[in-house]
């Protein structure tokens with residue numbers, strides 16, 4: 324029989340992931356898997372459980388949680404020789420990765436996809452000694468998003484990030500960045516740096532049109548300092564999938580970059596506080612196989 328691990332984060336989203344467990348177990352059994360259920364209690368648990376699933380040579384690893392749990396799993400499996408097929412049941416509030424993979428956001432439908440044979444080989448990003456599957460951003464505006472609470476996210480969705488981000492606008496949010504991209508060195512004052520692997524940003528799918536989940540590239544956007552009014556036009560371009568067309572945004576497509584900033588900045592990795600600059604970023608092409616399209 325095939326082997327599966329189910330990692331369940333009881334604290335994700337509406338905190339109702341456990342109510343779906345028996346349905347997941349039923350579908351897993353019907354598809355001829357033996358399985359183990361592992362419930363997370365704190366940060367880092369999903370990394371450990373994912374490492375164990377690799378060591379156990381599991382065939383399938385099901386993630387019942389939000390983007391934070393998916394990110395931990397990616398960090399657990401990234402360096403391993405055997406990586407199980409991954410499946411995401413999107414139980415968070417934002418679920419960017421599931422959206423990028425066209426996984427149904429309707430939970431019962433996402434559970435039924437366990438039986439699907441639509442597999443996608445996905446790129447993941449490596450940043451210093453961490454991994455990401457969706458998005459890294461750097462800057463005070465990005466840092467402000469740490470203060471977004473689960474309640475705000477549940478009520479306002481992506482707009483919760485914009486509301487917190489906009490509070491940070493001003494001179495203090497400007498920093499100097501030096502980007503080494505292939506044989507170019509680019510220097511710029513900026514308010515925000517964005518590095519995307521997928522086309523999905525703040526729960527909006529298909530807005531970073533340049534980025535395909537399996538194209539083998541990092542998609543880097545450097546935002547020159549902008550005003551609140553300027554931000555409106557940037558958001559409009561973003562929502563139309565035309566961010567690169569904005570005159571204050573510069574776009575680079577690359578497999579690798581080194582990013583320095585003039586003072587210590589922390590990168591926000593897949594929505595959570597991550598590593599401190601300088602950032603050594605690279606793409607690992609088609610590194611994980613995931614159920615999705």
Ligand SMILES: Nc1ncnc2c1ncn2[C@@H]1O[C@H](COP(=O)(O)OP(=O)(O)OP(=O)(O)O)[C@@H](O)[C@H]1O
Pocket residue numbers: 332333334335336363364365366367368388389390391392393395414415416417418419476594
């Ligand atoms: N039992 C638990 N109680 C409280 N927090 C937990 C528990 N288990 C894991 N966590 C925390 O939950 C985080 C991930 O939560 P989740 O998967 O909902 O991510 P998220 O980023 O909030 O998702 P989304 O943005 O999609 O809502 C983990 O990084 C860990 O810190």
